[in-house]
Amino acid sequence: MRHVAALFLLAALALPAGAQTPRSIDNPVLDGVADSGVLKYNGDYYIMGVGTGGDMYTSADLVRWRGPRHAFSMNNEWTPGPAAQDRRIHACDFEYTGGVFHLYWSVNYWGEPQMAVRIGHATADSVLGPYREPVTSTWFDSRIDPHLFVDDDGTPYFYSVKFADGNVIYGQKMKDPWTRVGEPRFLLSALPGTWETRAERIIEGAEVDKHRGRYYMLYAANHVASRWGQYAIGAAEADHPLGFNNASKYDHPVVGPTNEERITGNANVIVPIGEATWRYRTSAPGDGWTQASYDESDWRSGRTAFGNHDVDNSTTHRTETRWESPELWLRKRFRLAEAPSEHVQLLMRLRGAADVYVNGERIYRSDGARNYATVDVDDVSAFRKGENVLAVHARPNDDRQYVDVGLLDPQDAPGEKYVFSPGQPNLVRGPNGFSWWLVYFARFDGGGKSQAVDRVHFFDQRLHVDGPTGPHTPGYHPPPRPPTFEDRFERAVPNALGTAWELRGEGRWRVRGGEGLQRRETGTAQALVGGPAGTHYRFEASVRMAGGRAAGMVAFQDEGGDRLTVSLDREAGAWTYQLRENGAQMERSFALPEDFDFEAYHAIRVTRNGDVFRVALDGRPAPGTPVIETGLSEKGRPGLHTRSASAAFDGVTYTRGWDEYDARIRGWQATGTDTWRTDSTGLRQTARTGARRVLKGDPLSAYEFSAQVYGDLRGDGEAVSDEDGGDEAGSEEARRAGFYPVYVDESNWLRAELDLPRHRLVVDAMRGGERAERRTVALTERTALPPDATYSGPFAKRYTLRSPTLISDLRVEEPPPGTGARPLSSSWQLAYRQSKEDDWTPLPQEVASGAASAEPALASALRVEVGAEGGGPGTLSARVSGKSTYNLRAVKRPGEVLLFVDGRQVMRVPGEWPAARVGLSTQGMAARFDGLLRFHIPTAGDARSAP
Numbered sequence: 009m010r011h012v013a014a015l016f017l018l019a020a021l022a023l024p025a026g027a028q029t030p031r032s033i034d035n036p037v038l039d040g041v042a043d044s045g046v047l048k049y050n051g052d053y054y055i056m057g058v059g060t061g062g063d064m065y066t067s068a069d070l071v072r073w074r075g076p077r078h079a080f081s082m083n084n085e086w087t088p089g090p091a092a093q094d095r096r097i098h099a100c101d102f103e104y105t106g107g108v109f110h111l112y113w114s115v116n117y118w119g120e121p122q123m124a125v126r127i128g129h130a131t132a133d134s135v136l137g138p139y140r141e142p143v144t145s146t147w148f149d150s151r152i153d154p155h156l157f158v159d160d161d162g163t164p165y166f167y168s169v170k171f172a173d174g175n176v177i178y179g180q181k182m183k184d185p186w187t188r189v190g191e192p193r194f195l196l197s198a199l200p201g202t203w204e205t206r207a208e209r210i211i212e213g214a215e216v217d218k219h220r221g222r223y224y225m226l227y228a229a230n231h232v233a234s235r236w237g238q239y240a241i242g243a244a245e246a247d248h249p250l251g252f253n254n255a256s257k258y259d260h261p262v263v264g265p266t267n268e269e270r271i272t273g274n275a276n277v278i279v280p281i282g283e284a285t286w287r288y289r290t291s292a293p294g295d296g297w298t299q300a301s302y303d304e305s306d307w308r309s310g311r312t313a314f315g316n317h318d319v320d321n322s323t324t325h326r327t328e329t330r331w332e333s334p335e336l337w338l339r340k341r342f343r344l345a346e347a348p349s350e351h352v353q354l355l356m357r358l359r360g361a362a363d364v365y366v367n368g369e370r371i372y373r374s375d376g377a378r379n380y381a382t383v384d385v386d387d388v389s390a391f392r393k394g395e396n397v398l399a400v401h402a403r404p405n406d407d408r409q410y411v412d413v414g415l416l417d418p419q420d421a422p423g424e425k426y427v428f429s430p431g432q433p434n435l436v437r438g439p440n441g442f443s444w445w446l447v448y449f450a451r452f453d454g455g456g457k458s459q460a461v462d463r464v465h466f467f468d469q470r471l472h473v474d475g476p477t478g479p480h481t482p483g484y485h486p487p488p489r490p491p492t493f494e495d496r497f498e499r500a501v502p503n504a505l506g507t508a509w510e511l512r513g514e515g516r517w518r519v520r521g522g523e524g525l526q527r528r529e530t531g532t533a534q535a536l537v538g539g540p541a542g543t544h545y546r547f548e549a550s551v552r553m554a555g556g557r558a559a560g561m562v563a564f565q566d567e568g569g570d571r572l573t574v575s576l577d578r579e580a581g582a583w584t585y586q587l588r589e590n591g592a593q594m595e596r597s598f599a600l601p602e603d604f605d606f607e608a609y610h611a612i613r614v615t616r617n618g619d620v621f622r623v624a625l626d627g628r629p630a631p632g633t634p635v636i637e638t639g640l641s642e643k644g645r646p647g648l649h650t651r652s653a654s655a656a657f658d659g660v661t662y663t664r665g666w667d668e669y670d671a672r673i674r675g676w677q678a679t680g681t682d683t684w685r686t687d688s689t690g691l692r693q694t695a696r697t698g699a700r701r702v703l704k705g706d707p708l709s710a711y712e713f714s715a716q717v718y719g720d721l722r723g724d725g726e727a728v729s730d731e732d733g734g735d736e737a738g739s740e741e742a743r744r745a746g747f748y749p750v751y752v753d754e755s756n757w758l759r760a761e762l763d764l765p766r767h768r769l770v771v772d773a774m775r776g777g778e779r780a781e782r783r784t785v786a787l788t789e790r791t792a793l794p795p796d797a798t799y800s801g802p803f804a805k806r807y808t809l810r811s812p813t814l815i816s817d818l819r820v821e822e823p824p825p826g827t828g829a830r831p832l833s834s835s836w837q838l839a840y841r842q843s844k845e846d847d848w849t850p851l852p853q854e855v856a857s858g859a860a861s862a863e864p865a866l867a868s869a870l871r872v873e874v875g876a877e878g879g880g881p882g883t884l885s886a887r888v889s890g891k892s893t894y895n896l897r898a899v900k901r902p903g904e905v906l907l908f909v910d911g912r913q914v915m916r917v918p919g920e921w922p923a924a925r926v927g928l929s930t931q932g933m934a935a936r937f938d939g940l941l942r943f944h945i946p947t948a949g950d951a952r953s954a955p
Contacts, residue, residue, distance in 0.1 A: 032485035035427075035450075035478045036458035038065060038073050042449045043114075043153075043213065044459065046434040047102035049135050050550045050609060051496045051659030053436065054102065055447070055459065056080070056111075061094040064136060068496070069439055070447065070461045071487045079137030080111060080130060084144040091117035091124035099213070099432065103156045103185060104135070105164075105626065107608025110185045111139045112154035115147075127154045127168060129186070142186065149188070153432075156185060157216040157249060160628045165249040167195075167214040167225075174198055174209025177227060179250050195252045196227065196244065199797045203261055204229035206321045207236035213432040216249060219444070220669045220939065222469045225252050226446070228431035230265070234380065234451060237324035239429035240264030241448060243471050259794040259808070262473045263448065263462070266323050266428040267481075271355065271382065272416065274482050275423060279342050279398055281355045281414025282326055285311050286340045290333035297337065298365040298399040304339050313357060313412030314338070314402070323428065324357055324380050325410055331402075336411065338400040348391050353423040354383040355414035356454070358402070362411060365399040366390045376405040381454035382416070382426045418480075425453045425478040427460075435464065438488040440663040441546045441613075442943040443712075445488055446473050461488070465911060467895035468669070468690075468716035468939035470810070472911055483913050484899065484906055489712075492944045493539035493662040497524045508538040515650060524657040526650045529556040536565055536647035537662050542706050544666040544675075544942075547646035548613040549657055553578055553606045556653030563614040563621055563636075564644040572638065573649045574614060574623055578606045583630055585623070589639055598632025609658065614646065617666050618675035643706065664706065665943030673940060676702035676928065690718075690938030693745075693930045700930045703751055707923035710945040714897035714908075715928065718936040719745045719764045721814055721866060721892050744770060745935035748927030749898030749905055758917060760896060760907055761929060762787075767814065767890035769909055773917070785914045787894070790817075793870065793884045807870040807884055810893070812842065816864040817887040818851070820872065836874045840867035864889055895939075900924065902947055 044057025056064045056079060063076030082092045090096070099114040109132045117124045126147035130139035148154075153169040164182040169175050170192070178192035198204040198211040207230040215226045223246045230238040240261035246252045272280075287307035296302050310329030314336060319325035354364060354372055358379040364372035369390035372383050402411040416423060430450040438445050444464040449457040462475030463485070477485045495508065501519040504511060511517055515526045515533025526533050537547075551559050553576065560575035563585075570589050577584045581604070582597040613624040619638050623630040648657050668674070673691045678684050683695040684702050693700050746761030746769075755777040761770050769785040799806035818838065839848040848871060872884065897908040900921065907915040928937050 032477050032479055032481040032483070033071065033461060033487045035425075035460040035462075035476070036452050037071050037461055038459035040456055041065075041459045042457035043099040043432040044434070044447075044449070045100035045102045045112075046436055046447045047104065047109075047135070048436055049104055049659070050611075051439075051494065051661060054135055056097075056102075057100045057113075057432075058098045059457070060097075062097050066136075069488055069490070070436070070445055077136055079132075080113075080139040082115075082128065082141070084128070084141050086126060086145070086147050087115055087117070087124050087128075088122050090119060091115055091122070096124075099153045101155045103158065103164075105158060105185060106603070107605040108133065108185070109135055109137075109139070110156065112148065112156060114152040114154065116152060125151060127151065153212050153214065155214050155216060156182075158628065159249055160218065162628060163249075165216070166192075167216060168192070169212045169214070172197075175212045177211055177214045177225075177252075179214075179252070181250070193250055195250070196225070196254060196257070198229050199254055199257075201795070201800065202259075202797045203240065203794065204242065207231040207233070207238040211242075215433045215435050217435045219466060220469050220667075223247065223249055223251065224435070224471055226262070226433040226435055228433065229261075232429060232431060234429060235319050235325055236322045237380070237428045238265050238321065239431045241430050241433050241446075241473070245469070245471070255798040257797070258471075259796050262471060263433075263446065263475050264428070264430040264450070266426070267424065267476050267478075268323070268355075268426065268428075270481075271424060271426065272414075275353070275416040275418040276348075277414070277416055278344070278348070278352075279340055279413070279415035281357065281412055282312055282328075284340060284414075285309055286338045288314065288329070288336060288338045290331075290336060292335070293337050296368075297339070298397070299368045300341070300395055300397040302339075302397070307339065313410060315359075315408075315410035316404075317408050317410070326412070327410065331409060331411070334404065336400075336402045336409075338402070338411070338413075340398045340413075341395060342398065342415070343395050344391060344393055346393055348388055348417045349419045350388055351418045351420075351422050352385040352388050352391065353416045353418065354385065355416055355426065356381050356383055357410065357412040359408055359410040360403055360405045362400055362402040362413075364413060367392065367396055376403075377454070379454040380426060380428060380451070382423055383453075384422065421482070422480045424480040424482070427452055427476040427478060429457075430460070430476055439494070439661065440489050440491045440943055441548060441661055442663060442665055442667055442941065443489060446475065450476055452478065463488075465714070465895070465897075466939060466941075467910065468893075472895075474911060489943070489945055491661040491663040492545075492946060493537045493660075495524065495660045497522055497658060505535055509647075510536040510538055512536065522658065523552075524648065524660070525554075525654075526559070526648070526657075527554075527654050528650075529654045530652060532652075533650045534562050534565070534647050536562060536645045537660075539645070539662055540664070541566070541643035541645045542616075542664040543641070543643050544617055544705060545646065545662060545664045546613065546615045547662045548611060548659065549648060549661075550609045550611045550659040551576060551648075552609045552656045552658075554654040554656060556650070556655075558584065558651040559653045559655035560649050561612050561614065562645075562647040562649045563623075564616065564640055565647065566640070566642045566644040568642070570640055570642070570644070572621060572636065572640065573651075574612060575649060575651060576600075576606060576610060576612070578653075583623070583625060583632075585636055587636070587638060596633070598630065600631060609656075611659065615666070616644075617668060617672070620674065663943055664708065665711065665941070666705075667941045667943075669939050673938070676704045678702050690716075690936050691928070691940070692934070692936050693928075694934055695930075696934050697932065699932075701748070701927055703748070703925050703927040705925045705942060707752075707925055708900075708944050709923045710901050710947050711926075711942055712897065712899050712945060713747070713749060713926045713942040714895060714939070715747050715937050715941075716893060716895050716939040717745050717747070717762055718811075718893045718938070719762060719933060721764050721812060721890050743932040745930045745933060746770075746928075747896055747898070748925075748929060749907065750900060750921050750924040751927045752922055752924045756921070757927075758905060758921070759929060760898070760915075761931065762894055762896070764890055764892070764933075769907075769914060771907065771915060771917070783915070785909070787891075787909065788887060788889045790885055791888050793886055795884075804871060804873045805884075807872075809868050809870075810891075812866055812868050812892045813888055814864050814866050814890040815840075815870075815886040815888055818870075819883075819885045821883040821885075836872055839871050839873070840865050841869055842866055843868050898926075899945070901945065
């Protein structure tokens with residue numbers, strides 16, 4: 009059996025990355041809804057904005073939305089006539105604080121009798137409203153796109169867009185959600201010469217949140233109109249809510265502007281869009297013009313696209329051949345070596361009406377609407393081996409006309425939708441509390457703006473979005489994961505909470521009206537989750553006191569009687585924790601604000617990382633001392649708790665796992681000599697010799713695990729032999745760092761390590777004591793390098809790399825036409841440096857070809873200087889052979905383990921593994937690890953929610 013297992017693993021490691029992965033999120037998830045705000049409250053999500061007309065939709069998982077239900081209509085003195093219509097409620101934002109729901113929205117009305125482009129404010133005591141305006145005589149703030157962020161210390165900050173040099177983002181401190189303080193501070197503007205100004209100087213839709221000690225702002229830039237198709241989502245990072253500035257931006261969009269490159273890159277391009285030469289005529293042809301046998305030798309030749317107008321720097325309109333006539337007929341011959349798959353698609357960019365034919369059979373007809381879409385060809389029987397013809401008859405629908413057609417064959421699976429112009433981002437935690445998600449609008453296959461949701465990853469502290477995605481996006485893009493256990497008390501249970509709970513103490517529990525109720529005001533009562541106990545978890549519950557003294561949660565309860573409870577204590581005006589450990593008891597209380605409303609819902613969250621518990625109240629660290637250090641090391645279960653009080657509970661979630669970074673990393677257990685240390689930069693392995701390993705976590709059957717790995721590209725250290733777990737037979741030196749996605753025991757594990765000196769990922773495994781053949785994945789790739797706007801101008805452009813990077817084969821391209829940028833100077837010079845302290849070193853180059861540096865160079869920054877006439881490159885790209893840091897991620901699922909590097913799936917390892925822990929490893933080198941995330945993924949066999 010051991011020999012068979014090893015052979016199985018050898019074959020498993022050889023499978024390609026994309027095989028047998030599950031479907032993607034079925035984006036869009038909410039049609040016809042654009043600029044919106046999203047609020048998570050008591051375990052559910054609420055959305056309202058453009059297209060909802062003051063209505064609100066509700067979801068438990070960000071994908072399936074219920075509703076709508078009307079929540080708000082304007083009733084004030086500053087929105088006269090048409091400006092007060094419900095359809096003018098735009099760009100909403102929500103916040104729940106102090107028992108009050110706050111709604112901010114834009115009115116974006118430019119018509120008669122009076123322009124109204126302002127921001128309003130309304131409040132409610134229920135999440136579904138009705139919302140009322142506390143001040144009706146005037147607006148809350150000027151212009152558009154409001155957003156409220158409340159920092160960890162409870163200080164609110166307000167962000168909005170003003171009209172200055174284009175649309176710009178401002179922020180200011182607030183006294184409370186009703187009151188702004190001082191003058192707004194300028195934060196961000198769209199920078200010339202960057203991706204943000206390809207279509208006018210517009211930056212808008214700010215969204216701010218905090219994670220792992222850093223503040224993040226997401227925003228949209230460029231004009232939203234589909235004729236440009238350049239609208240995209242950007243990001244900035246700061247160390248203070250008002251610390252954002254143009255220098256803090258990422259140098260590239262995190263979503264968008266389109267997924268066209270991915271669509272064409274994952275398909276066999278039969279007829280390219282925007283690049284092909286077609287035969288065309290402007291008067292009606294003879295019969296049979298759609299057939300392959302037709303002779304079009306007297307037709308004119310022209311390159312796509314055909315149109316009667318130009319849109320500079322557009323992704324959707326690139327007119328190459330003028331089309332001024334009322335109608336247009338097009339033909340394009342192409343050859344097929346074999347019949348195509350059943351998944352053939354048209355890639356359309358169309359303004360007007362069109363009929364499309366293959367070999368005389370019509371495969372598409374438009375109704376005259378604009379269409380930027382992939383169109384599935386339902387019947388591919390018209391295609392044949394050998395010569396074929398694609399024919400198009402196009403007609404205008406208004407004074408602007410445009411047509412461009414491509415033909416693709418995705419081959420193995422249906423092709424994905426064409427997505428463009430993503431914008432107006434919302435950043436929210438997912439249902440399990442560990443993962444983050446981006447909710448935003450985009451245009452899908454030529455339709456109107458609709459809401460989509462995509463996963464947000466943090467590569468240590470660097471934000472990365474896995475999007476835009478659609479139902480057929482290749483790879484692994486699953487919907488938001490549920491918690492290990494959850495209960496929103498949606499099913500009435502007359503005399504208890506249901507079989508998913510274990511009740512202890514003197515309580516009288518029942519479910520009624522969407523709440524879990526404990527009605528006895530004497531004694532102590534607990535309801536423990538029926539799910540498995542753990543040593544690392546996140547537990548959250550919303551509590552509303554009805555009467556009596558204290559109510560909250562059991563943060564920990566083991567079978568030996570040790571317990572930690574966290575409560576809101578009305579008598580003390582405080583939050584309190586009680587710890588019973590090894591027979592000893594202690595209690596501590598921390599004052600709450602004098603106006604704290606105990607009868608409103610408050611979300612209490614406890615994250616347990618081994619023996620340390622962190623307490624959050626309403627999404628922020630609890631006042632006083634929110635970190636509780638204990639000696640509790642055994643597995644335990646959380647639950648609900650009352651002490652001489654009656655209370656209501658809602659939105660209960662329990663997810664096993666952890667999210668740790670910097671000095672918060674703890675509990676990793678070394679095997680052998682302990683050379684691992686935690687400091688303010690993460691977990692370090694300091695030895696440069698030998699094979700080192702640390703392990704952590706409860707054994708789980710399915711989970712996600714990720715780590716940021718930092719190492720030395722030069723590979724300083726001592727080689728490790730095969731006896732130490734290095735390369736087989738000692739044939740190669742091993743200097744590697746990585747992780748164990750699966751660790752069952754010494755004889756059963758899966759390991760993936762970065763071989764930084766050789767620029768590859770090395771994957772090996774053992775099952776039943778038998779080693780599988782090692783597999784490797786090259787990490788070399790060609791990457792576009794966007795300029796760093798902070799250090800770039802008309803005579804020089806700087807390209808800052810996130811970490812020391814081994815680059816070669818640089819390519820410099822001319823700026824694209826229509827951008828207003830000067831052509832690249834003939835006297836340009838490219839240089840690099842390894843660190844800020846180093847001098848710039850010139851790279852050899854060939855001016856005519858735009859190429860430079862065939863030999864690899866280790867660089868932290870690049871610089872292109874041009875002559876006195878100015879002008880710079882449109883794009884600088886390089887072959888990246890290796891970096892000093894990578895993000896490794898693994899997903900262990902029934903029947904497979906998926907491996908990712910920097911968000912890209914690189915390998916699928918099929919096969920069943922038992923419940924496992926995870927680990928970190930080094931061989932022959934020192935390394936640093938940070939941003940460590942693991943969370944449980946419930947499977948079909950798990951009982952994760954109350955009945």
